[in-house]
Amino acid sequence: MSTTVILYGTESGNSELVAEDLAADLGGDRDVRVYDMSDFDVADFDTDDFYLVVCSTHGDGELPGGAKPLLEALNSEQPDLSGIRYAVFGLGNSTYETYSQGSEIIDRRFTELGAERVGVYGRHDACDGSLPNDGAVEWARELLVLV
Amino acid sequence: MHRSEVSTATEAATMPAPAAHSIAIVGSGPAGCYVAHFLRKRWPTAEIVIFDRLGLPYGLVRYGVAPDHTGTKAVARQFDRLFEQGGVRFVGGTEIGRHLTVDQLREAFDVVVLATGLSADRPLGIPGATGRPVPVVTTSTGTQPAGATVHGAALSGAALSGVYGSGRLTRLINGHPDENAEGVVFGSRVAIVGQGNVAIDLLRLLLMSPDELRGHGVADEVVNAIAAGPVRHIDIVGRSSLSRAKFDPAMISELAKIPNVRFLADHGELHDADAEPRDLAKRDVLLRLLATASHDADRTDANPGSDRTVRFHFGWVPERLEGAGSVDTLSLRGSVGSDSSLKLAVDSVLTAIGFFEAADAPLRRQSHESPDSDLEIGRLGPGLYCVGWLRRGPQGTIPANRTDAKMVADVIAAAADAGEFFPGKPGFAGLNLLPSDH
Numbered sequence: 206m207s208t209t210v211i212l213y214g215t216e217s218g219n220s221e222l223v224a225e226d227l228a229a230d231l232g233g234d235r236d237v238r239v240y241d242m243s244d245f246d247v248a249d250f251d252t253d254d255f256y257l258v259v260c261s262t263h264g265d266g267e268l269p270g271g272a273k274p275l276l277e278a279l280n281s282e283q284p285d286l287s288g289i290r291y292a293v294f295g296l297g298n299s300t301y302e303t304y305s306q307g308s309e310i311i312d313r314r315f316t317e318l319g320a321e322r323v324g325v326y327g328r329h330d331a332c333d334g335s336l337p338n339d340g341a342v343e344w345a346r347e348l349l350v351l352v
Numbered sequence: 353m354h355r356s357e358v359s360t361a362t363e364a365a366t367m368p369a370p371a372a373h374s375i376a377i378v379g380s381g382p383a384g385c386y387v388a389h390f391l392r393k394r395w396p397t398a399e400i401v402i403f404d405r406l407g408l409p410y411g412l413v414r415y416g417v418a419p420d421h422t423g424t425k426a427v428a429r430q431f432d433r434l435f436e437q438g439g440v441r442f443v444g445g446t447e448i449g450r451h452l453t454v455d456q457l458r459e460a461f462d463v464v465v466l467a468t469g470l471s472a473d474r475p476l477g478i479p480g481a482t483g484r485p486v487p488v489v490t491t492s493t494g495t496q497p498a499g500a501t502v503h504g505a506a507l508s509g510a511a512l513s514g515v516y517g518s519g520r521l522t523r524l525i526n527g528h529p530d531e532n533a534e535g536v537v538f539g540s541r542v543a544i545v546g547q548g549n550v551a552i553d554l555l556r557l558l559l560m561s562p563d564e565l566r567g568h569g570v571a572d573e574v575v576n577a578i579a580a581g582p583v584r585h586i587d588i589v590g591r592s593s594l595s596r597a598k599f600d601p602a603m604i605s606e607l608a609k610i611p612n613v614r615f616l617a618d619h620g621e622l623h624d625a626d627a628e629p630r631d632l633a634k635r636d637v638l639l640r641l642l643a644t645a646s647h648d649a650d651r652t653d654a655n656p657g658s659d660r661t662v663r664f665h666f667g668w669v670p671e672r673l674e675g676a677g678s679v680d681t682l683s684l685r686g687s688v689g690s691d692s693s694l695k696l697a698v699d700s701v702l703t704a705i706g707f708f709e710a711a712d713a714p715l716r717r718q719s720h721e722s723p724d725s726d727l728e729i730g731r732l733g734p735g736l737y738c739v740g741w742l743r744r745g746p747q748g749t750i751p752a753n754r755t756d757a758k759m760v761a762d763v764i765a766a767a768a769d770a771g772e773f774f775p776g777k778p779g780f781a782g783l784n785l786l787p788s789d790h
Contacts, residue, residue, distance in 0.1 A: 216751040218389070218430050263751070265602055265633065270751065298423040301602055334422030336429050 207253050209235050209349070214242040214260035214272025214311065219337060220296055223259050226338045227345050235349075242275040252288035255352060256320075257345060260311050261296040266303025268310050279314050287319035292348050294327035294341050304330070324348040373398045373768065374779030376461040378448045378715065380404040381411025382750045383740020384467030385431040386757030388440050391463075394765050399779040400440045401461075405447035406529060409435070411469060413750065415526045416519070418553040419568035420560070427750055441780065449714030452783065458736060460782035462773050463764055466717065466738040470746045472710035473517025476545065476703050480673025482511040514539070514679040518550045518704035525557060525570055533573040539699020540584040543682045545670055546704030547590030547597035552604065554702050555662065558583045559610045587696050589665045591687040593624040594638060595631035597666065604637045607662075608644050615641050617664040638664070668694060673701060707746040717742050730760035735773045737764060 209231060213224035221241070228237045242260075250256075263269040268276060295308030305328050312322060327344035329337030373395055377384045380402045388400050408414060410428045417424045434440040448454060448468075457464045475482055514537065524531040542558060544551050557565070558578060565575045590597055607615065622635060668684040671693070675681060679701055686692035709716060720732045727744075730737045739760040740753045748756070767773065 216754075217427050218386070218754055219427070222430055222433070264600065270755065300423070300606070302605070331423035331426055334426045334429075336426065 211239045211257045216263045216269035220259045220261045223341045230342045242272045247278045256291035258293045260308035262307030266306035289320035292324045298331045373462045375400045375463045376457045377402045377465045379467035380409035383753040386754045390761035407444040415523045415528045469741045470707040473519040474706040512679040514700040533577045538581045543587045543698045544702045551704035586662045591669045595627035601637040614661045621666040729763045
């Protein structure tokens, strides 16, 4: 059975909470697994599964610490991600010029390795102090109807 | 959302353990809340109680982060969930070391985690200022952060008024119950000593209009103290070169949005030969600020009197404060080659040079250390742990304390798995607290 795999990359924990909320919301209808990007093995990518990438932005447009091991593994192992379908939800703060770029780094690498991004690119802007969770859940519901 | 839904998500991520430990966490700042988060994930049924001496939780997130940095403050929303949905209990108004002892907690709880941080302002330690330079004793690694200890001779003479620590000021600006603006006078010429993000926070807040400050929830008495100056000129001073200064580039680019300010620097201080590639971003962003701001200053010429100046000084060490009762001069010497000196006329001096553990703190880490302690992993003794700044010293941002909390939570879980302690103590009920006790 197809599994929805949620991969979160976090620095201060917001993406982790978004991932947990997504899992709680979607878990009734489908098989959902949540992984910290730090704990996910790139050998486990499976074309039967659908991937939801939730990733924040750190510092000056960099990846959050929790996403770095995954990017390093993608760079060193160069897995063939052809046939992998994924969607991205990026967290950031638009008061920075590099708004939401952390998620874009992962997105770019996935695409370069042959994966296909589907649906709307979800984003949350933290500049007003709001939580990304509700917007992310809504984004995922709309997206998953289509895939 | 209901609690059951959250535990569904938790179970999807980790294996629940059957043991129901009781855990007391002292301090509800980021390190304490993150530890609670990771232990809750590990042990969904454990009793977790967070104690804080203040009535409201979140410590530095509430009282140390600048009020206009709403994105950073939003981390508190994560912590809200611990108490609203995660079944974590908050016991405010209860100071451990005063209302209750650590030993009482250890008798009642299987695990006690100290997460009280370090909130005392590191003193300038030069003639005219209070206190002596503080040796760095709280770091577990024994490394001394560059520029953290201000070089200074033995003190002579009385401390002058008009010198304020960044901890006190950020607490004041954030409405901390222990602080008030009485006697706080900035005047029109302010020097900020320090080159970290906290120094830039103070700079930005001093340049904010009264309306903006009020808009961020700053109390009227504090707004009035800032507006009373009014602050016209700010010198921002540090011992490091520009490339070694600790602020993040994004903090500097944020300054460009402030209207009616001319940013200045001695161009000889902006270039150093040993800059690393990463440091160049810092230099570029400051050069851009200096260029943009002087362009803006041309436009404000039509409106004389409304412009203000900020001058960055790199490579200067505070040597002495002078004045009659209140500070009026900050004397500096060059940090490379001690023959150069500089005197700045000031009405007040703001220090943002770090934090330490106050000698009179009710809960001091040292009094709970033993030969059995291993600070590298946050272990003080059987079932007793420390985390965050209290464990490793006053360095690192909120995310760094999350990483720290994850490590210590893993250590606690491993100790439980190894049978170092077992569930069985009574937890909060065992404290027999009457409502009047806290």
